[in-house]
Amino acid sequence: MARRRSPAKVPSRAPARRPALAVWKFASCDGCQLTLLSCEDELLTIAGRMDIAYFLEASSGAVRGPYDVSLVEGSITTAHDAERIRRVRQASRFLVTIGACATAGGIQTLRNFQDVREFTQAVYAKPDYIETLATSTPISAHVKVDFELQGCPINKAQLLEVLSAYLQGRAPGIRNHSVCVECKRRGTVCVMVARGTPCLGPVTHAGCGAICPAYDRGCYGCYGPMESPNTTSLTGRWRHLGVPDAAIARAYRGINGEKEPFRKAAEALGVPMPGDPHAR
Amino acid sequence: MPVKRRTIKVDALARVEGEGALYVRTAGKRVTDVRLRIYEPPRFFEAFLRGRAYTETPDITARICGICPVAYQMSACRAMEDACGVQVDGQIRALRRLLYCGEWIESHALHIYMLHAPDFLGYASIVEMARDHQKIVERGLALKRTGNELMRLIGGREVHPINVRVGGFYRAPSRAELDGMVDRLRQARDDAVETVRWVAGFDFPDFEQPYEFVALRRSGEYPIDDGRIVSSGGLDVAAAEYADHFVEEQVPHSNALHSRLRDGFNFNVAGESAGRRSAGGTYLVGPLARYNLNFDALSAPATSAARDAGLGPVCRNPFRSIVVRAVELVYACDEALRLIGQYEAPPRPFVDVPARRATGHGCTEAPRGILYHRYAIDENGVIVSARIVPPTSQNQAQIEADLRDVVQQSLALPDDRLTLRCEQAVRNYDPCISCATHFLRLHIDRG
Numbered sequence: 001m002a003r004r005r006s007p008a009k010v011p012s013r014a015p016a017r018r019p020a021l022a023v024w025k026f027a028s029c030d031g032c033q034l035t036l037l038s039c040e041d042e043l044l045t046i047a048g049r050m051d052i053a054y055f056l057e058a059s060s061g062a063v064r065g066p067y068d069v070s071l072v073e074g075s076i077t078t079a080h081d082a083e084r085i086r087r088v089r090q091a092s093r094f095l096v097t098i099g100a101c102a103t104a105g106g107i108q109t110l111r112n113f114q115d116v117r118e119f120t121q122a123v124y125a126k127p128d129y130i131e132t133l134a135t136s137t138p139i140s141a142h143v144k145v146d147f148e149l150q151g152c153p154i155n156k157a158q159l160l161e162v163l164s165a166y167l168q169g170r171a172p173g174i175r176n177h178s179v180c181v182e183c184k185r186r187g188t189v190c191v192m193v194a195r196g197t198p199c200l201g202p203v204t205h206a207g208c209g210a211i212c213p214a215y216d217r218g219c220y221g222c223y224g225p226m227e228s229p230n231t232t233s234l235t236g237r238w239r240h241l242g243v244p245d246a247a248i249a250r251a252y253r254g255i256n257g258e259k260e261p262f263r264k265a266a267e268a269l270g271v272p273m274p275g276d277p278h279a280r
Numbered sequence: 281m282p283v284k285r286r287t288i289k290v291d292a293l294a295r296v297e298g299e300g301a302l303y304v305r306t307a308g309k310r311v312t313d314v315r316l317r318i319y320e321p322p323r324f325f326e327a328f329l330r331g332r333a334y335t336e337t338p339d340i341t342a343r344i345c346g347i348c349p350v351a352y353q354m355s356a357c358r359a360m361e362d363a364c365g366v367q368v369d370g371q372i373r374a375l376r377r378l379l380y381c382g383e384w385i386e387s388h389a390l391h392i393y394m395l396h397a398p399d400f401l402g403y404a405s406i407v408e409m410a411r412d413h414q415k416i417v418e419r420g421l422a423l424k425r426t427g428n429e430l431m432r433l434i435g436g437r438e439v440h441p442i443n444v445r446v447g448g449f450y451r452a453p454s455r456a457e458l459d460g461m462v463d464r465l466r467q468a469r470d471d472a473v474e475t476v477r478w479v480a481g482f483d484f485p486d487f488e489q490p491y492e493f494v495a496l497r498r499s500g501e502y503p504i505d506d507g508r509i510v511s512s513g514g515l516d517v518a519a520a521e522y523a524d525h526f527v528e529e530q531v532p533h534s535n536a537l538h539s540r541l542r543d544g545f546n547f548n549v550a551g552e553s554a555g556r557r558s559a560g561g562t563y564l565v566g567p568l569a570r571y572n573l574n575f576d577a578l579s580a581p582a583t584s585a586a587r588d589a590g591l592g593p594v595c596r597n598p599f600r601s602i603v604v605r606a607v608e609l610v611y612a613c614d615e616a617l618r619l620i621g622q623y624e625a626p627p628r629p630f631v632d633v634p635a636r637r638a639t640g641h642g643c644t645e646a647p648r649g650i651l652y653h654r655y656a657i658d659e660n661g662v663i664v665s666a667r668i669v670p671p672t673s674q675n676q677a678q679i680e681a682d683l684r685d686v687v688q689q690s691l692a693l694p695d696d697r698l699t700l701r702c703e704q705a706v707r708n709y710d711p712c713i714s715c716a717t718h719f720l721r722l723h724i725d726r727g
Contacts, residue, residue: 027321030297030712031346031439037394038428038438040421047407058394060294060703061404077321107343110328132322153346153439211436215443216629217450220339222440250332255343 019068019167021046022054024088026074026081027108027136031153032099033057033073039156049167065091069166075101075108075136082133082142089143096162097139100152100255104224107152108136109258138258147172152222152255155207178202178226179219182210191218198238200251203229203261224256231265245269283308288687288699293706295395295405297347298713302702303533304687314684316676316706318534320713329666334360334635334657338444341653341668346439347390347712350383350431351646352653353444354505355668359653360446362520363640366633371626372448373505374619378458379434379441380504380644381616385427385468386438387647388567388609391710392475393420396602399704400482416478419471423609426468430461430616448630458620465620469613473585476606480589485701487689488596489682492541492562493569494674496645502577502611503570505644510573511563515541519643522652527561528669536713539563539674562677565649566709567604568595579618582611598682598708605710635661646671648710672711679709 023033037058039046046052053063070092076082089095097103105112112135139145149158158174165172175181179201183190191197191213199218201210205226212219225231231252238248249271252262288304299320305313325344332340337356342349354376361368368376394406397420403409410417428438434453435441443449494515496507509525510516517525528537540561563569571578575593578586586607595604637659643652649671656664686705690698 025299027323029343029346029349031343031349034346034390034439037390038424040425040428043421044407044410044417047410052405052407055405056292056294057297058295059405059407060398061408062294077323080319081321107340108323108325108328111324136323152343153437208437212442212450215436215451217442217445220442247333250336254339 018049018051020053020063020066021050021163022065022067022070022088022092023052023057024054024070024072024074025056026072026085026102026139027077028074028099028101028106030057030073032102032151033071035098035154035156035159036071039160042160046163050163066093067091068093069163070095072097072102072139073099075105075138076142077108077133077136079133085139085142094146094166095139095143096147096149097145098149098159099154100150100222100224101136102139103148103150104256105136105138105258107255107257110253111136112258136258149174150205150224150256151207155209158207175206176227177206178229179204179206179208179210179213179223182206182208183213186210186214188213191216192237192241196241198241198243198251200234203231203234203265220251220254221262222255224259225261229261231261232268235265235269246271286695288695288702290699290703293703295398295707296711296713297345298711300706300711300713302683302706304683304702306687306691309691311684311687314680314687315533316679316683318536318676318713320535322535326666326668329655329663332663334363334655334661334663335446337653337655337663338446339440339442342440342444344668344670345712347387348383348646348648348651349440350380350435350444351644351651352668353441354380354644355642355646355651355653356655357444357446358506358519358642358644359640359655360642360657361633361640362642363638363655363657364633364636365638366447366631368448368631371452371624372630374623375434375449375452375626376444377505378616378619378623379431379444381612381619382427382430382434382438384504384612384647385609385616386424386431387427387710388605388612389420389424389427391647392479392602392605392609393417393424395710396605396707397479397482399700399707400479400602419474423468423471423475426461426464426613429464433457433461445630447633448626450629452625452629454625455623458623462617462620465613465617469581469610469617472606472609472613473581475609476585476589476603479602479606480591482602484597484599485686485690486597487599487686489598489685491564491568491596491678493572494541494563494565494650495569495573496643496650497573497577500577502574502579502582502615503645504615507643507645509643509650511541512569512572513541519641519652522641522643522669523654523667526669526674528673534676536673536676538677539669540677560677560681562681563674564598564678565671565674566601567608567647567649568598568601569649570645571595571604571607578607578611579614581614582607585610599704601708601710635659648672648712649674670712672709672713675709675711679706679711682708 200221201219252266341352496503498507
């Protein structure tokens with residue numbers, strides 16, 4: 001499974017010319033690359049400091065590689081894409097995966113437990129038209145990744161930090177702690193302790209700003225597991241709150257369900273995936 | 281003399297959301313083949329929604345599209361509430377509409393300024409355009425930011441909002457929090473009026489189609505979150521009847537299913553002005569359809585912006601959809617201001633939606649057109665089956681029909697200009713290919 005690369009390998013100093021930036025899309029919702037376009041106040045500054053050489057969603061002008069920085073969105077779900085990511089890697093000096101799909105396989109990994117080929121044949125008049133692999137895998141399962149930015153979607157400030165760090169030739173200052181720390185900083189009363197609301201915050205990677213508890217709901221883990229999470233303890237806590245095992249398993253098997261700590265936590269509950277042919 | 285053959289081909293369409301290609305072949309003065317090829321890989325949402333809890337649909341289906349997550353959340357909530365026999369109205373409904381306005385503003389500003397306008401002005405991107413039109417680009421970015429701020433305030437964040445739940449919201453904003461948006465929305469409304477004026481001055485090819493428009497309609501309001509499904513051909517049905525009137529079919533060159541109006545379903549065939557059912561049941565959803573079917577429901581500032589731009593109540597030129605989208609931008613800002621003006625925080629931010637074994641339907645107006653969801657759930661609220669029909673798969677067949685006619689009319693253009701014209705014809709629809717492909721439906725009967 002993908003592991004966080006830390007500390008990130010960065011070039012010793014920023015190159016003298018404007019570095020070329022490329023943005024690539026694989027199986028995804030577009031939301032993480034949209035985050036770059038949503039930097040309304042910074043977009044033109046970024047364009048001044050970096051040459052946006054390839055960004056299909058934003059521009060019809062494409063500059064050939066090599067690229068200094070490649071931002072990669074989406075997971076690998078077809079043989080064609082498995083080949084394409086190799087070419088992207090070859091053309092890229094520093095490759096950053098952005099978001100849960102690229103970093104963890106994304107929500108579409110929920111298919112991994114199911115027999116996709118069987119489904120396709122059972123449904124389509126012409127299943128041969130559909131080209132798909134049985135699994136959705138993160139970019140790191142295919143090529144070397146220099147830095148992984150977690151989150152569904154990624155956080156704008158974290159994206160800007162990664163780009164700034166690259167330009168300044170330093171490692172990105174992305175912290176590894178849990179969402180709980182962000183709640184404390186924000187002054188949000190713990191929803192699990194004070195109100196008994198099940199929350200994945202204690203095992204989830206920070207970066208979102210702990211928005212869910214601030215909106216009176218429990219964290220649902222969209223930033224994926226933090227480093228060395230204690231899922232056993234959290235599972236016990238959720239059980240204590242009266243959450244059925246099937247619902248706990250579903251919570252772990254969400255957007256980052258294939259990330260090892262969450263996958264193992266779900267497996268430990270012994271609840272089969274819905275649609276798993278081997279479970280029946 | 282041999283017939284001259286031409287091939288117009290774009291392998292990777294730029295400035296659209298997702299991955300698509302277009303391919304047109306001509307022989308002499310005849311268009312022989314038109315394909316909008318969608319190669320974006322499918323993600324099988326409808327398959328893996330089975331077995332999940334009904335309460336999870338707003339969080340899961342939002343991930344279908346990073347550009348219009350609110351649309352997915354709203355259609356999903358409405359379908360689940362319909363299944364459970366619960367009606368959500370009053371201030372909770374108003375808050376949903378307000379959140380949706382934020383998404384319309386963000387998405388329309390994105391399309392007008394970043395994806396579409398560069399075509400008309402001859403730039404590859406907004407960054408290039410900014411070199412010559414700094415002030416205009418800044419206005420577009422400011423509009424987009426205001427939409428995002430509204431979504432962030434109500435939804436918690438702009439991409440994949442976290443505050444939406446079946447039955448309403450986790451937390452309702454206070455009156456004071458919403459009041460903080462008023463000045464920015466007033467500015468956005470002024471900027472939107474300027475946007476209409478700006479885009480109305482672009483050069484548009486002379487091109488009209490006898491579209492069958494399909495949109496929601498509900499008396500007294502421009503459709504966003506609710507309404508019956510109506511068409512310019514006389515269709516007028518509830519969301520629950522969607523499947524009786526629309527079919528989806530698989531075509532070899534696309535990973536997205538094509539939608540068509542069912543054959544033999546013909547109203548009002550007589551009057552051209554009332555809409556002619558086009559061959560093959562193609563139809564159009566999105567701003568152009570909403571505008572033509574609901575012109576009377578636009579607010580006064582939106583109507584006057586349209587009038588000043590020379591738009592009447594009917595517009596059948598898809599290249600002018602950028603003007604219509606800008607008029608909707610005025611409307612969305614104006615409607616947001618109206619909703620904030622009469623907002624009072626509800627005593628409880630959601631209503632209870634107890635599960636029961638049933639099937640529910642939900643249809644709302646995503647920025648790109650109607651988005652239909654249907655779910656069957658069991659007595660514990662576990663999803664048994666899911667069906668989702670996004671706007672772009674509904675528009676696909678119509679996009680191909682437009683391409684065919686655009687090429688037919690523009691055969692005199694040299695290849696490079698004809699290619700650009702074709703790309704524009706696709707971008708007129710603001711296609712969201714990420715949405716369209718993520719719905720290859722898988723049904724399995726395990727007996």
